[in-house]
Amino acid sequence: MSFRNTTRSWGSLSKALHWLIVLLIINQWVIAERAEDLTGFQKFAALNWHKWFGMTIFMLAIVRLLWRLANPVPDLTAETRPWERVLAKVSHVLLYALIFAMPLTGWLMSSAKAYGVSWFNVFQFPDLVGKDDRLYELMHETHETLFSVLVATALLHAAGALKHHFVDRNDVLRRMLPFGRIK
């Protein structure tokens, strides 16, 4: 398995970024759900973990986008129908947009509420905006709405991959699996 992508399969860096971001997003959801039930110090700590992981996703998203632009993208199989191509394209664009938009709206929420954001106590990100209660509310709602969009899009994306694997019996899913072998 090569480090870079080829026109036939994803390279190891692309795979690592893909699955790492998947795991981090699931983790983000778990932390956010749990934080809802917490109060005081525990909630404070949980929300900070959420922010730290969120900013991690944001930085990984930048690397991922740059890596994608600098690498070939494996082709869809010849038998993929036009409507499938459109659906795949739309969901990929949306997913890329969301791994940026989720952290950015979270960051905006934090700045608008006058909470600085750091990365695991290592360094601090700048505040994007000044204190703004209305913007905070708007970003809070947007963050939650975008998460619903993310879940729906990710499910569609996964359903497409599973269809390729079990119905069309091609390599589309396998070539993104960590140890997937291409026929």
Place this chain on the structure above:
Amino acid sequence: MTNYLAPFAASAMLFTNACSGAEPPAPGPPAAARPAAVADTAAPASPTAAAGALPRFVQAAGDGSLEFEFVQAGAVTVGHFRSFATELEYDENRLAASKLKVTVQIASLDTREKERDEVLASAELFDTGKFPTAQYSATGLAKRGSGLVAVGKLTLHGVTRQVRVPLTIRTTNNGVEISGETTISRLEFGVGQGDWKSTEWVGDDVKLRYRVPLTRSK
């Protein structure tokens, strides 16, 4: 939904002129105990502004700023106290006899975020219900470097500690202006109980920055 907290402590400074009666406990004997108390004050006998009393300065309500800064989850967080009072008795030629007294209304803390302010004021941090004010009282000033340092006691959260506060005093049209910054440890004053004792999320160091114009008073 965000519940954070932050810790810190507050401080302030002022002085009191023992002679002026601002600080009642300045009867005869103490003068002897403190070499600094200048002989000409003759104050011990009368708590009123005795001859030789140092010029007295007070902070006009609403004037001046007392900011605090601490690190919360790796991010610098700033706030200020909206309400505090400062009194200074000061003569640049009689620094040792100069006095500074500052009283800070802790519940007036403002970090621009109500939830965080409430957590800060709560029982596990400042506990403003029990300890509404912090006081700094310096019974002398000394030169340090190009500026001054106040030598006194800070009482915060019910705990009193010796604290040296660096400051600069500059003359203005109608009085003086005190400014400077210093850092104190919130945990030394017990600000942060339970989970908040940990410095993992909220740092121990609290930086204080002050700039307080004072006007000459009679």
